Amino acid sequence: MLSQKTRYAIRAMQHLADCHGQGPVQLAEIAEKQNIPVKFLTVILSELTRFGLVESQRGRDGGYWLALSPIDITYGDLIRIMRGSLALVPCASRFAHEKCKNCVEEGECRTRALMLDVRDHTARLLDSRRLSDRIEPVPAFTDEDFSAS
Incomplete structure (x- = not known):
């Protein structure tokens, strides 16, 4: 199974891909919309920055954005x-x-x-599959999905 850290990283990167070309995205926005703890997200985005997938800018107008086009990740x-x-x-x-x-x-x-x-x-x-690919959510499983036929 994927670790929680990896799942958070995927969701954060999907969020940044959705906002690609719109300027920096604030950490708080990503954390809130993706339900990721801010401290954990900070560590993840820092790691992704070191690997060259994310760039950041400090300050009031700062935030995070993809360092590459979503089609290239x-x-x-x-x-x-x-x-x-x-x-x-x-x-x-x-x-x-x-x-x-x-x-x-x-x-x-x-x-x-x-x-x-x-x-x-x-x-x-x-x-x-690339971050630029549209991935549609699927309905949640129900109890009927797990019952024996």
């Missing part, structure tokens, strides 16, 4: 920056690979093979 890039990897297990990561402890040899592990496939499909999807 993929969800895959954003999640990799915040999470470090798209893989569900360390042995399936392409950029942060680690051998799993207490496992069979990588070349013999069917779980790793499955997780590589999951990682590759996830990467294709997230790398093809």
Whole structure:
């Protein structure tokens, strides 16, 4: 699962993409509209600034804005920056690979093979979706969605 920090970063970046070209967006606006604690949002936006995805300006007329066009930022890039990897297990990561402890040899592990496939499909999807893409919300699940048929 994505960490809360990563989910907040995605929502903040979506907000900045929605406001792209309209000038700086104040921290308080992002925090309020996206329901993100201000202190946590400050840390997230600072990190995104260090990675070159966000720019900021201090002062009364200051705020935050995307450093790149929303079409140039993929969800895959954003999640990799915040999470470090798209893989569900360390042995399936392409950029942060680690051998799993207490496992069979990588070349013999069917779980790793499955997780590589999951990682590759996830990467294709997230790398093809950009902050500029319109993503429509879907209705919330109901109790009927979870009942056995």
